[in-house]
Amino acid sequence: MVTPAATNALPITPGENRVALRGMDWVAYCQMRSLLMERSQARLTYDRGTLEITMPSEVHEFYARLIERFIIILVVELGLRVKTLGSTTLDRQDLDRGAEPDNGYYIQNQTQVAGRAIDLSVDPPPDLVVEVDINHTDIDKNALYAAMGVPELWRFNGRVWRIYQLQDGAYQECDKSPTFPVVAKDDLYQFLSTGQTDEVAAEINFRTWLKAQL
Secondary structure, three states: OOOOOOOOOOOOOOOOEEEEEEOOOHHHHHHHHHHHHHHOOOEEEEEOOEEEEEEOOHHHHHHHHHHHHHHHHHHHHOOOOOEEOOOOOEEEHHHOEEEOOOEEEEOOOHHHHOOOOOOOOOOOOOOEEEEEOOOOOOOOHHHHHHHHOOOEEEEEOOOOEEEEEEEOOEEEEEOOOOOOOOOOHHHHHHHHHHHOOOHHHHHHHHHHHHHHHO
C-alpha cells in the first residue's frame, strides 16, 4: 500500500478546462487535432472514440514546468542522458489511442532515438511520462499509457504525486521512481512548495541536497 506524504504546503487552486467528445473515430480525431494545432494551445487525448480537449490553466503549467525542472536536475546531477519530448503527440493508430502529455522523456532509451524524430511504429515509447491533472479527466490515462507500453508514469493532481511502474501490462503504484530511486516523494513536495514563492531557491536547494546524497 502506497501512502501519499502530507502535502499541506501545496494550496488547492483552479485547474484545467476540459471538454470530452464521444463517438469520434480516428479520422475525426486527426482532423480535430490538425484544426486545433493551428488555432489554440489545447491539448488532446484520444482513447478509442473519446476525445478530450484540455486548456491548461496557469497553475497546471506552473506545476508541469516545475516538475520538468525537477527531472532535468536529476538527469544532470545523476549523469544520465535525456531526450525531452514535452507535449509531443504520441499517436498509436493501431491502438486507437493518442495523447499529448505534459512531459515525456527518453532516458534509458535516449541513445536509440537521439537526434531524430520519433516514430512510435518502430521506436519504443518514452521511458517516463508526466501528467498533471488538477481537474477530473474522463480518460483513463493509466490504461492509455499502459497500452502504449510507457514504463513509468507520474501523475500529479496539485496535491498528491503518484508514481506508477508498468508490470505485466498494468501499472503498479510505487513509493520511489524506478528511474530516480535516490529521491523520495517528500523531495518533490518540498521542491514544489519552495517553488511557490521562489523557483530559483527551489532549484538551488534541491541541487545542493542532491549533490550531498551522491
